[in-house]
Amino acid sequence: MEVLKAFPLGQYIPSNSFLHKLDAKAKIIASFWLILFIFLLRLNLSYLFILLLILLGIYISSIPFKYFLKSLKPVYFLILFTLIIHLFFGEEGGKVFWRFGIIRITELGIKMAIFMSLRLIFIVMITSLLTLTTSVLELAQALEDLLKPLAILKFPVHEFSMMMTIAIRFVPTLLDETDKIIKAQKARGAEFGKGSIVNQAKSLLPIIIPLFINAFRRANELAEAMESRCYRGAQGRTRYRNSYWSLKESLFITFIFCYSVLLLIMF
């Protein structure tokens, strides 16, 4: 139980850097734009400038570099895979260094291998910059703001974001509860993951049923508590954390935009 409690939600590392203080909407827009842009870029020296931009971002975020390396961990395999595919099964083109049946190493292959893996690394780095400097709460609220135009299409933006907020809020509680229920059933001699698939599924019922029943109970109580505090949907509701889009955010977006367009023109 304590184990699960100790895990922080998301990857957010609090600090007072420029990137931390930046409005989450600006960060989301900039990240999406950059990721899109990386796919638009031709494979050439412009990648060096993207790398520079990311390193600059990491520097001003004041978050130790090791956290960015750690965020690459889950995609190591993917990067390696991309690298190998392009390296050995790359397109024909330029000098051929080595050939054995369908396996070949070509100049273009090497180039592609490097650029494709760089592309992946960049994307992970950019998303990490976003999630390491922005709390889940800010992200959820920024998404609500960015989705607001969809309200015209009758999309329940407020309800959607309230659901997200509550879901995220209850993740640690439910993890904790799952752990407790598993231990309690084990103390009653229950065994999990043994026997045929049907038996395995059956053995999970003593965990799943209480978990659901408790979740409904919690939902009920939470609904009562929310109603007691005058909650009635988006109607007549204000927001404490209003967006604080200022000149800073506008300048940031302009800079990212100009920088990338310049790269497109130059290369």
Next chain:
Amino acid sequence: MALISFVNVSYTYLKDTPLEKEALDSIYLDIEKGERVGIIGKTGSGKSTLIQLMGGLIYPTLGDVFIKGKNIKNWSSKELCKVIGIVFQYPEYQFFAETVFEEVAFGPHNIGIPEGKLEDCVKSALEAVGLSFYEIRDRSPFHLSGGEKRRLAIASILAMEPEVLVLDEPTANLDPKGKSEIMSYIDKWITKNERTLILVSHDLDEVIRLVTRVVVLKNGQIIFDGPSEKLFINYEKIEEAGLDIPEIVKIRKILLEKGYPVEGAFTIHEIVERILAYKGYTALWKC
């Protein structure tokens, strides 16, 4: 060797991470067969880690836990369930079965009690907590009252007839009547079946009625281990652990300061008698 034996046991959550937290630190603890032990300490003192270790639900980071002289790591979980029966806090939140019978029979069935004997097991377990087998067997566990749910949850462990009954805050959230009922059922079952009792709580008032030995935990260490009476005299240990001094201890303290001879008096009745005797009142009638 003792029935339960902790030898230099430490337990650390999330070892080798920045969030590392030591829950238990070099614990030595022996519990003999037939003992009644209260384990008290405030939230986060390591009480629940201790009982999870006893039940083999987690293993020590350092040191060893022995049950009947055999290292807990060598016990199969089913065999261990027959020795150590743990009733966790708010046990009614683990109900899953459609009927009371199925709920109570779950444990005994798991540890391999033959089908033919299940009914007897369930019946005697339900009766031990004052629930009527015939009236209740086919009802849904979810439709019982708060106090009945708790008793049912305890019965579901009693049905496995463990040698050691471990209870974590068995009366949490119950009203005074529900509390004293649960306590007297536990007392009766332990006495009748000659079992070992381990009662975990942060409420000393509750523990002292049922146990003869108290272990006080603070920040993962044992700061007191001895007979309950000794703890009453060394009540600073209770304060040290960050717990509330029971009212009876407060009253005894006041009386001692005023010069009343209350040594050895721990119940209301005894204390009243001492006060009256000291003031020279004759016993007119009993209260």
Next chain:
Amino acid sequence: MIEVKGVNYTYQPGTIQEKVALRNINLEIPSPSFLCIVGANGSGKSTFARLINGLLIPQVGDVIVDGINTKDEDKLWEIRKNVGLVFQNPDNQIVGMTVEEDIAFGCENLGLPPKEIEERIEFALKAVGMEEYRKYPPYLLSGGQKQRVAIAGVLAMLPKYIVLDEPTTMLDPKGRKEIMEIIKNLYEKEKKTIILITHHMEEAIWAERIIVFFKGEIVAQGNPKEIFSKDELLELWGLNLPLTTRISKCLYERGFNLPHPLLSPEELALWL
């Protein structure tokens, strides 16, 4: 003032699971005052809490808060703004992902401007002594701290009445003490009307008036001294007197010169 007039409440009326929770409840709660409602589990006290702020509407009788009937749907929000409700389980009443977000929740629902919400958060955090934890997520707080946040969330809406439904039942002794101190403060310093629902008689000592619920009915009311002297009846109603009171009663019956009932060990000390 809250007026409860001839209220009956039945859960799931007309079904096999029909259960009468409250019967013919009449009560006037002046403002400010400190009222304590005691009773065993299933005595109807939680139902009563939900009737006061219109979460439940009585089938018979009326609940009137400062002249507004809870049956008046259009004005229900005014009642809920005025009657804050704190529940038993601190885990299931915190909506926000951080302490400040949660305290802001009620204010946001009232449609307050951000600047005012900010001021109210500061006030509420201070009132419950949680200033340092402003940015904390709820899962890093202890039970007592979570309950303090829940109280702060209600307090920030500036209600006139605060109903607390067994706020200490799920807490450890330390948390219990913290919450009781805060409740006393709300009454004494903030001049709130407190309606504390509990089955711990020790907590009722601080109240001006105690109402005893038993099987859905009011069976006794009076100040703590009056209620605590009904020791045999209390036992019948599933309640326990503090040890001091029991000792003082024994001594009193044996002709010892002290008033009965005495409520705290300190008080007892004065007479020995």
